[in-house]
Amino acid sequence: MNITVRKFDALIIGAGGAGLRAALQLSNADARVAVVSKVFPTRSHTVAAQGGVNAALANVLPDSWHWHMFDTIKGSDYLGDQDAIEYMCRAAPKVVYELEHFGVPFSRLDNGTIYQRAFGGQSQNFGQDQAARTCAAADRTGHAILHSLYQQNLRARTHFFDEYFAVDLIKDDQGYVLGVVAFEILTGKPIVIEAKTTLIATGGAGQIFRTNTNALSNTGDGMAMALRAGVPLEDMEFVQFHPTGIAGRGMLITEGARGEGGFLINGEGERFMERYAPKVKDLASRDVVSRAIAVEIREGRGCGRNKDHALLDLRHLGADTIMKKLPGIREMTLTFLGLDPIEQPIPVFPTCHYSMGGIPTNRDGQVVVPVKDTPEDPVPGLYAAGEAACVSVHGANRLGGNSLLDILVFGRAAANHILEYLGENPHHRALPQDSVDRALERLARWDREGEGEAVEPLRRELRKVMEDHCGVFRTAEVMREGVAKLQTLRERIDQAVIRDHTQTFNTARVEALELENLWDCAIATMHSALGREESRGAHSRVDFTERDDERWLKHSLYSLQDDALDYKPVRTQPLTVESFPPKKRVY
Amino acid sequence: MEFSIYRFNPDTDREPRMQAFTLDDAMVEPGMMLLDALILLKEQDDSLGFRRSCQHGVCGSDGMNINGSNGLACITPLSKLKTPIVLRPFPGMPVIRDLIVDMDNFYRQYREAEPWLVNDTPEPEVENLQSPADRERLDGLYECILCGCCSASCPSYWWNPERFLGPAALLQAARFIEDSRDQDTERRLERLDDAYRLYRCHSIMNCTQVCPKGLNPAKAIGDIRRTMIKRSL
Numbered sequence: 001m002n003i004t005v006r007k008f009d010a011l012i013i014g015a016g017g018a019g020l021r022a023a024l025q026l027s028n029a030d031a032r033v034a035v036v037s038k039v040f041p042t043r044s045h046t047v048a049a050q051g052g053v054n055a056a057l058a059n060v061l062p063d064s065w066h067w068h069m070f071d072t073i074k075g076s077d078y079l080g081d082q083d084a085i086e087y088m089c090r091a092a093p094k095v096v097y098e099l100e101h102f103g104v105p106f107s108r109l110d111n112g113t114i115y116q117r118a119f120g121g122q123s124q125n126f127g128q129d130q131a132a133r134t135c136a137a138a139d140r141t142g143h144a145i146l147h148s149l150y151q152q153n154l155r156a157r158t159h160f161f162d163e164y165f166a167v168d169l170i171k172d173d174q175g176y177v178l179g180v181v182a183f184e185i186l187t188g189k190p191i192v193i194e195a196k197t198t199l200i201a202t203g204g205a206g207q208i209f210r211t212n213t214n215a216l217s218n219t220g221d222g223m224a225m226a227l228r229a230g231v232p233l234e235d236m237e238f239v240q241f242h243p244t245g246i247a248g249r250g251m252l253i254t255e256g257a258r259g260e261g262g263f264l265i266n267g268e269g270e271r272f273m274e275r276y277a278p279k280v281k282d283l284a285s286r287d288v289v290s291r292a293i294a295v296e297i298r299e300g301r302g303c304g305r306n307k308d309h310a311l312l313d314l315r316h317l318g319a320d321t322i323m324k325k326l327p328g329i330r331e332m333t334l335t336f337l338g339l340d341p342i343e344q345p346i347p348v349f350p351t352c353h354y355s356m357g358g359i360p361t362n363r364d365g366q367v368v369v370p371v372k373d374t375p376e377d378p379v380p381g382l383y384a385a386g387e388a389a390c391v392s393v394h395g396a397n398r399l400g401g402n403s404l405l406d407i408l409v410f411g412r413a414a415a416n417h418i419l420e421y422l423g424e425n426p427h428h429r430a431l432p433q434d435s436v437d438r439a440l441e442r443l444a445r446w447d448r449e450g451e452g453e454a455v456e457p458l459r460r461e462l463r464k465v466m467e468d469h470c471g472v473f474r475t476a477e478v479m480r481e482g483v484a485k486l487q488t489l490r491e492r493i494d495q496a497v498i499r500d501h502t503q504t505f506n507t508a509r510v511e512a513l514e515l516e517n518l519w520d521c522a523i524a525t526m527h528s529a530l531g532r533e534e535s536r537g538a539h540s541r542v543d544f545t546e547r548d549d550e551r552w553l554k555h556s557l558y559s560l561q562d563d564a565l566d567y568k569p570v571r572t573q574p575l576t577v578e579s580f581p582p583k584k585r586v587y
Numbered sequence: 588m589e590f591s592i593y594r595f596n597p598d599t600d601r602e603p604r605m606q607a608f609t610l611d612d613a614m615v616e617p618g619m620m621l622l623d624a625l626i627l628l629k630e631q632d633d634s635l636g637f638r639r640s641c642q643h644g645v646c647g648s649d650g651m652n653i654n655g656s657n658g659l660a661c662i663t664p665l666s667k668l669k670t671p672i673v674l675r676p677f678p679g680m681p682v683i684r685d686l687i688v689d690m691d692n693f694y695r696q697y698r699e700a701e702p703w704l705v706n707d708t709p710e711p712e713v714e715n716l717q718s719p720a721d722r723e724r725l726d727g728l729y730e731c732i733l734c735g736c737c738s739a740s741c742p743s744y745w746w747n748p749e750r751f752l753g754p755a756a757l758l759q760a761a762r763f764i765e766d767s768r769d770q771d772t773e774r775r776l777e778r779l780d781d782a783y784r785l786y787r788c789h790s791i792m793n794c795t796q797v798c799p800k801g802l803n804p805a806k807a808i809g810d811i812r813r814t815m816i817k818r819s820l
């Protein structure tokens with residue numbers, strides 16, 4: 001087949017915050033960089049982030065990167081890699097100032113500096129008083145950041161492939177990753193984008209769960225591409241359930257709402273978080289608050305006719321604070337619930353929100369895999385950053401405001417390493433045709449006509465299986481059933497067909513490819529969760545209720561080819577300071 | 588619930604047509620949005636084309652013409668719509684397929700507004716300072732999600748898509764003119780001072796009426812004009 005081939009120094013798959021931050025760094029350094037995105041860049045999911053980005057600027061209360069580091073490690077339930085966490089927390093202020101210079105319209109304090117609010121799990125002085133570390137542009141921080149980064153990329157004249165769908169990575173038999181096979185959604189035409197380096201920045205996989213806060217495009221494509229290219233995924237069992245999704249619908253109410261002073265109440269009107277986290281109450285870590293809500297409901301203290309949710313009360317904040325600091329939240333509850341938070345509390349329920357796991361990388365963004373005795377050997381030419389990656393700074397539970405930080409810090413770090421790599425590897429390697437052909441086959445598979453199940457009902461079933469078998473509380477028995485159900489689903493997906501076989505903007509084909517990616521992420525999640533026989537962070541086992549550092553202070557690695565789990569040690573040694581050893585988490 | 592949806596696929600159709608769809612009333616739940624309905628209709632016919640992503644009005648993907656006015660499907664409640672619900676692609680933009688339009692010109696105009704902060708002073712180690720009052724001048728400007736609802740409802744834009752920048756791009760221009768940190772105001776104004784780029788706006792206000800984010804491009808355009816006049820005095 002005659003197929004278009006384009007060549008670049010650096011390829012970035014994904015135009016969210018991670019992809020665009022990396023692209024800007026590369027464009028500014030005069031590298032030839034291409035950014036591929038299946039949606040127009042400003043429609044990437046980063047646009048939905050509300051609350052803000054963490055950095056110890058100390059604009060409101062005293063702060064230090066070291067305290068930020070402690071909070072992040074404690075929040076991670078000690079599964080986070082301490083070298084990467086130190087790197088991120090140290091880099092945070094610089095990265096936020098850069099954003100401000102790029103034009104991000106941060107909210108301001110009276111003295112003209114960037115506004116910062118309190119978020120869950122933040123403290124001063126290693127666990128003492130509440131800190132205010134989250135830099136915010138009202139409750140539209142993600143929008144403000146994504147648009148500014150896109151604008152700066154326009155200025156830097158980055159090359160964009162808008163509405164192109166990446167299908168699979170190209171890899172030669174020496175293990176070098178040399179680009180991607182994609183297709184232009186507009187015309188349906190496949191294209192090979194060759195590059196000396198490829199950065200996966202495709203975001204999370206929240207769509208594997210039925211109720212989630214994520215965009216429909218968050219289907220874990222990059223994670224699945226990595227799996228298929230032989231890269232195992234790390235810590236996929238750690239899925240964050242955000243305590244305050246709108247009950248039954250999933251839209252997110254930012255933690256900033258509690259940061260501004262909102263609190264949760266149960267069916268008896270009680271501020272129940274006082275029982276679960278006496279010190280910080282509603283601003284405990286997300287895993288803690290989500291579990292508390294689930295327990296309240298399970299024990300019959302839910303709100304509403306069916307006692308199936310909790311309420312988030314903002315009324316005492318007053319109209320002025322709500323309109324100035326949380327205007328987007330008010331707009332959303334008015335639209336979706338016909339409810340004004342100035343007058344009524346908001347029904348909420350723990351909702352799938354964020355993938356802590358992902359493609360394993362080191363703190364330079366290089367994808368690393370176990371090879372013989374080395375647990376972390378870089379895959380030449382392959383990088384990952386953002387929610388698709390696992391560095392791992394979030395460990396078993398991410399702190400609010402740390403993901404926007406993660407995507408910026410490691411998007412930038414990956415770009416810097418890519419520049420180094422390009423210096424050492426100035427030439428393109430030969431294109432392995434068999435790898436290209438395999439990707440094209442995967443694409444062609446959906447041209448099959450005839451009878452077969454449709455994509456959408458299968459997608460719905462998959463998401464239901466994940467919710468029922470791998471939710472907030474997990475047991476071996478239920479997950480074993482889940483694995484079996486996923487396996488039958490796989491056979492059915494392999495037989496499924498789409499009815500639309502035209503070329504122009506065929507969204508049915510896109511959704512079919514996404515379904516396959518969802519399945520890959522789902523099976524990785526289910527297996528990793530079944531494997532981990534302890535409770536840590538967001539992973540709660542009813543049959544193994546305690547954290548078990550002796551056996552389980554390690555990262556899971558699930559590989560698709562072997563359908564097997566492997567493990568690697570947590571990096572407990574920071575870069576310059578002393579290690580924070582595991583302790584019991586009390587909030 | 589009845590729908591009438593514009594269908595056109597250049598691969599197979601010579602002419603566009605309106606296709607009737609029915610959604611079983613039992614599937615319509617309270618609080619359901621138009622996008623939820625479209626996703627269910629796509630199950631009946633997977634060739635129905637529309638863009639979507641975030642599902643709550645922040646990504647700007649699913650702008651379309653709904654019962655005659657432009658809006659986002661994901662935040663348009665079904666209960667507020669008269670049936671049959673008539674859905675068409677944006678007017679004034681080339682149709683790619685079904686409800687999907689070609690927005691290249693719209694994006695080109697956005698770039699033409701040079702929507703990036705220009706500040707040539709040596710970079711401070713910390714943030715540039717901005718007073719809350721100066722920051723407040725960006726409210727109502729920076730929140731634009733580039734959905735295109737406004738420009739696709741502006742008659743001046745329909746008639747002069749090549750030369751008139753349209754409300755969305757002009758709103759962006761205003762966002763940077765108003766930013767106390769930006770040092771390019773003079774040149775920005777000069778570039779806009781053109782019979783077409785800016786002055787094709789006849790204050791018809793359609794843009795402001797349809798903006799799903801409650802922004803007011805018409806006012807922003809008026810403000811740019813006033814700033815220009817003040818400077819020329």
Ligand SMILES: Cc1cc2nc3c(=O)[nH]c(=O)nc-3n(C[C@H](O)[C@H](O)[C@H](O)COP(=O)(O)OP(=O)(O)OC[C@H]3O[C@@H](n4cnc5c(N)ncnc54)[C@H](O)[C@@H]3O)c2cc1C
Nearest residue numbers: 014015016017018038046051052166203386387401403404
């Ligand atoms: C509602 C909500 C609110 C949030 N609020 C906060 C917050 O306040 N603070 C915080 O720190 N974090 C927050 N988060 C988390 C944070 O927003 C995300 O983790 C982060 O934005 C992810 O960024 P990213 O760059 O990794 O990916 P994304 O922004 O998801 O971008 C993914 C990109 O990859 C592209 N892509 C994917 N697959 C393909 C493919 N096959 N081919 C081509 N392109 C592809 C997409 O088009 C897109 O451009 C929030 C998340 C949600 C859901």
Ligand code: SF4
Nearest residue numbers: 741788789791792794
């Ligand atoms: S006010 Fe101006 S920009 Fe807005 S619709 Fe009317 S002519 Fe178009």
Ligand code: SF4
Nearest residue numbers: 731732734735737798
């Ligand atoms: S101004 Fe409003 S209608 Fe126009 S593109 Fe922006 S958000 Fe959409």
Ligand code: FES
Nearest residue numbers: 640641642647661
């Ligand atoms: S789907 Fe994002 S605005 Fe409607």
